[in-house]
Amino acid sequence: MRMVGVLMAVAIVAILVMLWLYYGPGGQPGNASGIPPVSRVTETKQAAHSVECRNNLNQIRTAIQMRQGAEDGLPATLKELGLPDSMLVCPVSGQPYQYNPSTGTVSCPTPGHRSY
Numbered sequence: 001m002r003m004v005g006v007l008m009a010v011a012i013v014a015i016l017v018m019l020w021l022y023y024g025p026g027g028q029p030g031n032a033s034g035i036p037p038v039s040r041v042t043e044t045k046q047a048a049h050s051v052e053c054r055n056n057l058n059q060i061r062t063a064i065q066m067r068q069g070a071e072d073g074l075p076a077t078l079k080e081l082g083l084p085d086s087m088l089v090c091p092v093s094g095q096p097y098q099y100n101p102s103t104g105t106v107s108c109p110t111p112g113h114r115s116y
Contacts, residue, residue, distance in 0.1 A: 020040075021040045021041060046092065049091045049092045050092060050112075050113065052091045053090050053091055053092055053108055053110070053113055053116060054113075054116045056087050056088075056090075056091070056097075057097065057106060057107070057108060057116050059083070059087065060078065060081065060083065060087070060088070060097065060106050061106060063081045063083060064081065064104050064106065067080075067081060068104060074101055074102075074103075074104040075101065076101050077099065077101070078097065078099045078106065090108050090109070090110045090113060092110050092113070093109070093110040095108075095109050095110060096109075097109075
């Protein structure tokens with residue numbers, strides 16, 4: 001009998017934790033503008049993808065600098081760097097990174113990532 005009570009308490013706590021992860025500490029499932037709620041898990045995944053985007057851009061820029069120093073010139077396209085195709089697109093939006101071959105600059109077209 002006591003074991004059933006403990007199991008029920010654990011189940012209730014687990015449900016409360018899941019609700020907290022989904023709705024957050026404020027307990028509001030949405031906002032006045034009608035935007036659907038974003039769970040804590042989703043926010044964490046988005047943050048991880050944003051970090052991945054920033055890391056991709058840093059690695060691409062390093063590869064461009066290495067190529068420029070070794071061959072005294074900038075690559076015409078990012079594909080010439082020999083990097084995996086998955087590294088040449090933003091992991092958040094899937095849009096390819098924008099590259100300017102005359103200046104050697106690369107940027108992400110995804111809103112919020114332009115400053116990376």
